[in-house]
Amino acid sequence: MATKEISPVPSFFFNTTTAYIFKRLGQGAFVIFLVSLLSFFLLKLSPGDCLSDLRFDPSITKEFIESEEIRLGYDKPVYMQYFIWLSSALRGNLGQTCQGSIPVLSLVGARAGTTLMLSFATIVITWAIAIPVGIFAAVKQNTWGDRLVQVISYFFQGFPSFVLAILLLMLAQNTSLFPVGGLTSIDFSDLSWFGKVVDIGYHLFLPVLTLTIISFAGLQRLMRGNLLDVMRQDYIKTARAKGLPENKVIYVHALRNAFNPMVTLLGYEFGALLSGSFITEFFFSIPGLGRLLLEAVFQRDVSLVMAGLMIGTFMLVIGNIFADLMLKLLDPRIKLEEMD
Template sequence: MVKYVLKRFLHLIPLIIGMTFISFLIIKLAPGDFLTSLKMNPSISKETIEALRKSYGLDQPVIKQYFLWLWNALHFNLGYSFAYHRPVTSLIADRIANTLSLTVTAFFITWIFAVPLGIIAAFYRNKFVDRIITSVSLVGLSIPGFFVAFLLMFFAAKTGLLPIGGVVSQNYEKLSLTGKIIDRLKHMVVPLTAMVVGSISGLVRLVRGTVIDELHKDYVKLAVAKGLPKRVILFKHVLRNAMNPFITLIGFDIAGLLSGAALIEIITAWPGMGRLMFEAVMLQDFFVVMGALYIGGIMLVIGNLIADILLALNDPRIREREIEGRR
């Protein structure tokens, strides 16, 4: 198992290097940068701008710039934000907590509700319960998340029942502990609902389809013939065999914890990584863009590695194929 994990990890290292290198080149192909825009400011001399460019190594050839950035990034020195006048590492640290609080909550809510609903729909296939669940999930899939966000923003603005934008209210520090928790939860309602609606709907349909496929296999017919209770067949045998595609999805969800809420964050003015990335791109804040991509790449590696480990633990056949491959 240790060799399997190490092999998977080594495969993912070139992935993150390739991703950051291509992103670096694409950013460099764009005309100008943040320092170029400073030339429009008459109070800043050309000498000052050139000195800044030289001090951050931006006057070097592109390949040399990349390897300089990569060496610093490996030591988690992600550079300095020209727009925010702060080190990129501390800037991302502030925003990443907001994004993770939103995406991790959405992740757990999605899986807690979608998996049981999908199993129920599959178990009662073509019956009234199944039709209700599939109809509601189809409606949820038909409405884009950003449109749900717009509708909820409109509702919040018209009724005043929910706050718009930000993580906490202005009087947050004056609230009691319970009041602070409630205040944070109220601010999460709009972006969280917009994220969860489509995610639950899509996962419900996937769980339903996968479980139905398993229910038609020969081992299920044999278990029924032996007289095993339906609950034992469903939860002990069917669900475990149906878990592989779900585990792969968990890996993708973990990888997308930082990027999955980008559009929702921008629409709902949630100060997270997605909004930071958008602002950095608009301002051509090079080090912030690369820092966010680098952290996103690390999350991608971690997500895929976790998915591979869970797949190997759930299905011994995967480990056996790896052993046979080495032979």
């Protein structure tokens, strides 16, 4: 009687890419643990806490302060407070806000969508403009077009983002062309789904413009510099000596290698999605996560600040893994085991 052949386990579970992903996830988990440990102790050992202002309020009784200290775990040693926070976080419970006792996870979830939308729109628009402009500047090096682009880039790269936000706010107030703040109009609930999309985009125009202008300068200069470096390499000179068309030399051979460092940068930008819009959200009164965490720092709300730090660290880890995989996809010659 013939024995039934057992099908082998798919090689996907044993290939190099999968092993690399699990290895990096393990390293990322250790990094997140170290960041949480260091951040928690720094926040706890810094002067004051979220009850400091209440202690100086004569209308607040001592009994109420003591009950709040017990609720927040302030009566326990700092190391015990950390382990209590860590065990709760591993179960998906990030604690409650210091004042108001609102679950941190629900509060962060309600605000994170706005920040992600703002930051994602900024990254897409910035890259869509800066990369072609950087390529143009490199190809047209030392021409009037290249010099004009570099002058604009130098000007905006050193321009403070809060100053630009204030100038655009003044423009909105004096012209009434754009909303001054907020994310939606008063009649937002009465609009159709398409009208709601347009209304949100209308309110995000100036904040996205602020972040795009500031980010554009450095990104296009980096793209220009990378492409110029690659175009000076010997294999590019060899390709030209063989009589290949200049467009093929630049846009096929040179551009592919020049774009690799940009992919790495994209991974870091993914990690900075939640933290890159703090000032913009504050000035334009956008109810996003950046503004929420900024207020949490002023209020010394440890649970809320820790939630923001952990989400940012997690996204940085995932962004770096994503960037490495994208590099491998764009250039098969890259070995993942050599990228640790």
